[in-house]
Amino acid sequence: MIQQLANSLVPLFSLIALGAVLGRKTDFFDGKALSxxxxxxxxxxxLLHSVLxxxxxxxxxxxxxxxxxVWIGVMALVTAGVLRLTGFPVRDYLPSLVHPNTGNMGVPVCFALFGPQSLGxxxxxxxVIQISHFTLGIGCLSKSFSLKALAKNGPVLALVAGALLVAAEARLPGPVMTTLDMLGSITVPIMLMQLGSSIANLKLSGAREMAWPVAFSFYRPLVGLATAWLVLLLWPLDAFQAEIFLVQCAMPVAVMSYVLAVRYHGPAQTIALTIPLSVFVSLAVAIGFSLG
Incomplete structure (x- = not known):
């Protein structure tokens, strides 16, 4: 199991490291074109390829x-309260602390822990987390929420289209699925390299600026896990589904939170630093599940 986790995480950290090098040596990640x-x-x-x-x-x-x-709602309420108590702007920090990296980390971790039957x-x-990024996340970071804008949002439209096709038991032609797969394949590598570039260009003045990213890196996985456990007390799932749900809710800060923070001028540097730190906390949780 440890070997499978390592196989999943080595590419992730390799792309972050490559992005860090390119971020220091080139201007590839300057501007908004890649985002x-x-x-x-x-x-x-x-997203459309994954759903189908x-x-x-x-x-x-x-x-x-x-x-x-339901879990997103509970987590958002808890996090909003914590941010108000600590004096942080709720709109700026809530999306990154609520949304876990369920995609390019959560899915491989679930596969390593529970096998291929867990992937679906x-x-x-x-x-669902992706939809929340483009509803709750953008609504917070852009300081506005518009149903009209949501109706034009590409990721949301892709997920709605995918759900309708699944409900209708419809299949897209093979060449269309291949095209979607090829286009989707550019996403995760670029996101991870952008993250590495941002980390490499961080300018921290001292330990004080490190304290909150470290605290957030523990908050996201551990409070996410705790709130998921509470939700399961009220809404029980079967044991297999419950374990997958708990692991996904305990994943680190999502790379997508960083991408959206860059696009909407949020606290991108703090989020960039929190992501790799929270990975190690989530990894410890995953190892705990494997030993349990």
Whole structure:
């Protein structure tokens, strides 16, 4: 199991390291062009391909979607209270502390812990989190929420289209699925290299500036896990689904939170530093599940 986790994490850290080198030596990541490409082309293609590739009945999918939405609501309320008590701007920090990295870390970790039968369940949870990024996340960071803007949002439209196709038991032609796969494949590498570039260019004045990213790196996985456990007390799932749900809710700060913070001028540097730190906390949680 440790070997499988390592196999999942080595590519992630390798791309972050490559981005750090390129960020210091080149201007590849300056400007908004790459972020725009990822959010308007890469992510919609990745999400639509992922949803259409899942093997799951609509009833099982609906229950997971519903409990994940409830968890997001509980986590958002708890986090808003904590941020107010600590004096941080709620709109700036709430999305990154609520949303876990259920995609390019959570799905591989679930596979390593629970096997290939967990992939569909993990992807459903990840898809709901992606919708929340582009509703709750953008609504907070842009300081506004518009149903009209949401209706034009590429990732949200991709997820809605995917859900409708799954409900109708429709299949897209093979060449279309291949095209979506190819377009989606650009997404995660670019996001991780952007993150590495931002980390490499951080300017910290001392230990005080490190304290809150360290605190946030523990908060996201541990409070996420605790709130998921509380939700399961009120809404029990079967043991297999519950374990996947708990692991996904305990994942680190999402790279997407960083991408959106850059795009909407949020606290991108703090989020960039929190992501790799929170990975190690989530990894400890995952190892705890494997030993349990």
């Amino acid at each position: 725009g490409l990822v959010t308007t082309v890469g992510i919609p293609a990745l 590739s899942m093997e799951m009945d609509i009833g099982q999918m609906s229950e997971l979607v519903a409990i994940t939405v 369940l993990a992807m459903v949870i990840s898809s």
